[in-house]
Amino acid sequence: xxxxxxxxxxxxxxxxxxxxxxxxxxxxxxxxxxxxxxxxxxxxxxxxxxxxxxxxxxxxxxxxxxxxxxxxxxxxxxxxxxxxxxxxxxxxxxxxxxxxxxxxxxxxxxxxxxxxxxxxxxxxxxxxxxxxxxxxxxxxxxxxxxxxx
Amino acid sequence: xxxxxxxxxxxxxxxxxxxxxxxxxxxxxxxxxxxxxxxxxxxxxxxxxxxxxxxxxxxxxxxxxxxxxxxxxxxxxxxxxxxxxxxxxxxxxxxxxxxxxxxxxxxxxxxxxxxxxxxxxxxxxxxxxxxxxxxxxxxxxxxxxxxxxxxxxxxxxxxxxxxxxxxxxxxxxxxxxxxxxxxxxxxxxxxxxxxxxxxxxxxxxxxxxxxxxxxxxxxxxxxxxxxxxxxxxxxxxxxxxxxxxxxxxxxxxxxxxxxxxxxxxxxxxxxxxxxxxxxxxxxxxxxxxxxxxxxxxxxxxxxxxxxxxxxxxxxxxxxxxxxxxxxxxxxxxxxxxxxxxxxxxxxxxxxxxxxxxxxxxxxxxxxxxxxxxxxxxxxxxxxxxxxxxxxxxxxxxxxxxxxxxxxxxxxxxxxxxxxxxxxxxxxxxxxxxxxxxxxxxxxxxxxxxxxxxxxxxxxxxxxxxxxxxxxxxxxxxxxxxxxxxxxxxxxxxxxxxxxxxxxxxxxxxxxxxxxxxxxxxxxxxxxxxxxxxxxxxxxxxxxxxxxxxxxxxxxxxxxxxxxxxxxxxxxxxxxxxxxxxxxxxxxxxxxxxxxxxxxxxxxxxxxxxxxxxxxxxxxxxxxxxxxxxxxxxxxxxx
Numbered sequence: 001x002x003x004x005x006x007x008x009x010x011x012x013x014x015x016x017x018x019x020x021x022x023x024x025x026x027x028x029x030x031x032x033x034x035x036x037x038x039x040x041x042x043x044x045x046x047x048x049x050x051x052x053x054x055x056x057x058x059x060x061x062x063x064x065x066x067x068x069x070x071x072x073x074x075x076x077x078x079x080x081x082x083x084x085x086x087x088x089x090x091x092x093x094x095x096x097x098x099x100x101x102x103x104x105x106x107x108x109x110x111x112x113x114x115x116x117x118x119x120x121x122x123x124x125x126x127x128x129x130x131x132x133x134x135x136x137x138x139x140x141x142x143x144x145x146x147x148x149x
Numbered sequence: 150x151x152x153x154x155x156x157x158x159x160x161x162x163x164x165x166x167x168x169x170x171x172x173x174x175x176x177x178x179x180x181x182x183x184x185x186x187x188x189x190x191x192x193x194x195x196x197x198x199x200x201x202x203x204x205x206x207x208x209x210x211x212x213x214x215x216x217x218x219x220x221x222x223x224x225x226x227x228x229x230x231x232x233x234x235x236x237x238x239x240x241x242x243x244x245x246x247x248x249x250x251x252x253x254x255x256x257x258x259x260x261x262x263x264x265x266x267x268x269x270x271x272x273x274x275x276x277x278x279x280x281x282x283x284x285x286x287x288x289x290x291x292x293x294x295x296x297x298x299x300x301x302x303x304x305x306x307x308x309x310x311x312x313x314x315x316x317x318x319x320x321x322x323x324x325x326x327x328x329x330x331x332x333x334x335x336x337x338x339x340x341x342x343x344x345x346x347x348x349x350x351x352x353x354x355x356x357x358x359x360x361x362x363x364x365x366x367x368x369x370x371x372x373x374x375x376x377x378x379x380x381x382x383x384x385x386x387x388x389x390x391x392x393x394x395x396x397x398x399x400x401x402x403x404x405x406x407x408x409x410x411x412x413x414x415x416x417x418x419x420x421x422x423x424x425x426x427x428x429x430x431x432x433x434x435x436x437x438x439x440x441x442x443x444x445x446x447x448x449x450x451x452x453x454x455x456x457x458x459x460x461x462x463x464x465x466x467x468x469x470x471x472x473x474x475x476x477x478x479x480x481x482x483x484x485x486x487x488x489x490x491x492x493x494x495x496x497x498x499x500x501x502x503x504x505x506x507x508x509x510x511x512x513x514x515x516x517x518x519x520x521x522x523x524x525x526x527x528x529x530x531x532x533x534x535x536x537x538x539x540x541x542x543x544x545x546x547x548x549x550x551x552x553x554x555x556x557x558x559x560x561x562x563x564x565x566x567x568x569x570x571x572x573x574x575x576x577x578x579x580x581x582x583x584x585x586x587x588x589x590x591x592x593x594x595x596x597x598x599x600x601x602x603x604x605x606x607x608x609x610x611x612x613x614x615x616x617x618x619x620x621x622x623x624x625x626x627x628x629x630x631x632x633x634x635x636x637x638x639x640x641x642x643x644x645x646x647x648x649x650x651x652x653x654x655x656x657x658x659x660x661x662x663x664x665x666x667x668x669x670x671x672x673x674x675x676x677x678x679x680x681x682x683x684x685x686x687x688x689x690x691x692x693x694x695x696x697x698x699x700x701x702x703x704x705x706x707x708x709x710x711x712x713x714x715x716x717x718x719x720x721x722x723x724x725x726x727x728x729x730x731x732x733x734x735x736x737x738x739x740x741x742x743x744x745x746x747x748x749x750x751x752x753x754x755x756x757x758x759x760x761x762x763x764x765x766x767x768x769x770x771x772x773x774x775x776x777x778x779x780x781x782x783x784x785x786x787x
Contacts, residue, residue, distance in 0.1 A: 010205055018209035025217065031770065035737055035752040037744030046744070065202045102744030105751060109781045112220030114715070115749045 002070075002143075005136045009073050012129055013064030019125075020057040023050050026110030037103060040096050046103040056080065074136040081129035088123060224780050225601060227573040231633050232776055234574040235626050236769030237567050238547045242270065242295040244486075244529035245538040245550050245564075246304055248311040252277055253329070254538060255285065255314055256550060256564060257298060259765065270298050272316070274329070277552065277563060285327050286334065288318065305347035305357065309440070315355055317344045324357060324366070326373065337366045337373050346394040348402065356380065356402055360390035363402065363413065380413040381420045395438050397462065403445065408434050410445065412462055423462035436460070437489040437496070446489040446496055455484055457496070471515055484510070488532050497532050511537060511555055521553065522560050538563075547576045547624065575600045577632045579622050584661040587653060593642035594658045595622035596666070597632045606635070609672035609697075609783060610662070612655055612688075613640040614681030616703075620644045627676060627702070630772045634779055637668050638676075651684035656693060672783055675699040679760070682706050689716060698782045700775060703760050704728075707739055710746040718743070718750045719778040721771050723758030751778060 027036075027050045036047040060080060064073045091097050100122060101108075101115030108118040225231070239259045247254040253276050260271045272285040290297055305315040314327045321343035326335045340359050347357030353368040363382045366375030380402055382391060391411075394404045400415040409425040423445075426432050430451065438445040444459040457472040474484060486499040490513075497511040509530040510518045527541035528548055537553040543560075550564035579595040586592050599608045611631045620643040622628075631638045639662060641654050663670070673696050677685035682704030689699055690712035698717035701707060705728055707720065720740070722733050729736040733754035743750040753774060755767050 010202075014205055014209040017206060018213045021210035021213040022217070025214070031753065031774065033753045033755050033770070035733070035740060035754050037741045037750070037752075040745055061206075065205060097745035098747035102747045102749065105749045108749065109777070110217050110220070112781065115747065116715075 005070050005139060008132045008136055009064045009070050012077050013061040015125060016057040016061040020054045022107055022110050023054040026106035030106060070136060071140055074133040077129050078133035078137065081126040084126045085130060223603060225603060225635055228776055231574040232630060232772045234569050234571050235630050235633060236772050237569040238626060239566050241528065241540045241548060242298045243304060244531045245540060246306060246531055247533045247536060247538055248307045250311055251534050251536045303344060306349065308349045308352045310352040312352060315347060335373060338376055345392050348394050348396040350396045351399050356394060358391040358394045363391060379415045381417055382413055383411060383420055393435060396440055397438050398440060403438055405434060405436060408432055410436055424460045435487055437487040439489045439491045442493050446487060448484055448487045499530055509539060513555060519555055574633050576629055584658055587657050592654055592657060595640050597628055597638040599635045599637055600633045601635050603635050607667065607669040609636040609674060610668040611636045611638050611674045611676055612659060613638060613676040614651055614655060614684045615640060616679035616681055626768060626772065630775060634776050637666060652687035655684060655688060659694060672697050677704055678702045680705050689713065700778060702771060710743055710748055713748060717782045720750060721753045721774060723760060724754050724756045725758060726760040728760060
């Protein structure tokens with residue numbers, strides 16, 4: 001099971017790097033005259049939010065690849081995905097905005113997809129991260145308990 | 150401890166198997182169990198090795214880039230070069246004006262220095278033999294629209310000895326003479342009214358009129374003196390302005406006031422009416438004369454037709470009609486820019502069409518017009534000593550200046566309109582069509598077929614509703630970029646329509662095209678420029694047609710979110726556009742609200758640019774964005 005967790009952690013790292021690359025090229029290689037919409041919470045341009053997400057993803061990917069103990073990477077992945085899923089649910093519940101798709105234009109254009117398709121992909125990815133990270137943490141905890149910690 | 154671990158694993162798998170029975174899951178279970186017990190496997194070693202992690206770090210970005218490349222693989226080849234080529238097209242204005250010796254000519258062309266603020270129109274002089282060119286004057290502007298230049302500059306022509314060239318600038322109130330040999334501009338005077346016409350009487354005497362009076366400037370002792378009023382004229386009032394001033398001889402001027410031709414001789418007591426339409430005949434006229442010839446050529450427009458006639462000022466024999474040109478539909482050809490050759494029998498005029506496809510008619514004698522090689526767009530022309538200079542296109546390239554020898558039939562390109570020669574882009578000629586409006590009446594439209602079609606793709610259709618000053622078709626770089634990208638482009642002739650009817654007229658044309666042209670009805674786009682945005686919003690918000698997206702360039706309005714579904718929107722404005730507030734504030738608010746509503750609005754705000762801006766550098770960026778938008782919107786569909 002330890003190897004499965006290792007595979008999961010590495011897959012998360014790979015997916016995060018994949019995302020970070022797409023965010024980088026999709027958002028920061030566009031023309032300087034492009035105005036990105038501001039997020040509904042902090043009124044920060046979406047490009048800056050994506051910049052933050054990009055840095056976070058690269059950092060998280062490095063943790064996934066190079067940290068020996070799976071607890072920290074999986075905890076980070078869980079928190080990271082829970083944030084997005086929670087935010088998405090909150091946005092739907094409050095009606096503040098209809099989701100992320102209005103802010104994912106650069107990413108959608110990078111892959112030649114619609115905003116809805118990219119948002120669905122993003123949510124599925126977060127679900128994968130969340131379930132996998134929760135499962136890994138649960139297994140890790142169970143293993144520690146069995147070991148007598 | 151190991152035994153406990155193995156036991157727990159077996160227990161877990163047994164429980165799983167009990168729930169999920171079946172041969173496949175059993176097989177999966179055994180494989181999984183094997184892998185779990187494979188403590189010293191290669192896999193374990195690989196995960197721990199640095200090289201494996203390096204591969205994991207490198208591969209995902211590469212895959213992302215490969216996927217991006219796959220997504221963009223359906224783009225037309227050389228897309229960027231095509232846009233750059235079309236974005237480098239510099240428009241001409243007015244007509245090329247050759248000198249009397251036909252070894253030099255002057256022309257007006259838009260020029261760009263490649264920045265946002267330094268684009269200008271320029272007047273150039275070019276030697277025909279070797280193409281050497283010099284700048285005569287520069288007119289700073291923020292628009293490449295010709296209409297701006299026509300409100301500012303008017304050219305009068307060369308002096309009889311080809312030493313000077315005269316024109317007026319600054320709303321046509323500042324009279325300027327350019328000394329060819331000294332390459333120096335001399336301002337002759339500042340007028341209160343715009344000059345309407347001017348003519349050289351001798352190499353040292355230039356006469357001009359502001360519509361109300363005739364004034365002259367004379368050069369004596371190497372200085373220009375004036376204005377003087379040596380030529381008597383009839384008092385001008387209302388619309389009875391002095392127009393089309395021409396030199397009949399070295400001391401006689403001709404001009405027209407309303408439908409009559411007047412003559413005035415230096416230091417005479419009064420001007421003389423030399424020709425007027427027969428009593429009871431309503432007609433508009435223009436005339437052409439050439440120094441040394443006794444006759445004056447008159448082009449008259451009546452309700453029924455146009456006719457050409459010779460008039461002989463100062464003789465009892467008043468006029469002789471020698472050619473009658475039938476009058477066709479108002480949008481069809483109409484003769485303008487009449488010229489008379491110094492030989493006496495030859496003449497020419499421009500068959501001007503509202504459609505923009507003008508065609509010069511050249512008659513070396515009175516019998517018949519000679520065949521000319523042009524088949525493409527022709528904007529204007531000038532003829533001197535059987536040498537025809539045309540701003541036009543031979544086929545479907547952008548217009549340039551061509552020289553055609555009417556005697557030897559030799560054709561030569563003298564000025565190109567592009568900084569970058571066309572290797573990949575083409576300039577498509579419009580097809581003019583007519584449909585009947587829903588409400589009755591005739592509607593003209595201009596359809597540009599795609600220059601290339603992507604493999605296995607049906608061309609999309611882009612419907613353009615351009616600005617208030619572009620109600621008909623003329624060479625348009627947006628339209629040309631769209632057809633070079635691989636879509637049909639159609640625009641409706643809106644000259645006879647009210648702005649409230651534009652959306653309905655466009656729908657009428659769209660329905661007519663459905664039966665005539667094979668386009669992809671799932672990939673329909675709208676292009677709005679300036680005031681065309683209102684009609685485009687109406688079309689987007691209506692449920693008659695499912696539009697895939699809309700492109701708004703310097704729009705006056707934007708569509709409501711509530712009525713949009715999945716349409717992609719591109720908005721490109723200037724930061725100084727007052728419609729959208731300071732720095733495009735209102736457009737940014739719109740973009741924020743659209744993102745909240747889940748709409749993908751691409752907003753571009755060009756700094757330092759106003760509503761009417763058509764700076765070439767900004768235009769080129771807009772063309773790139775237009776193509777990227779169309780690529781992205783159609784990919785997302787496919």
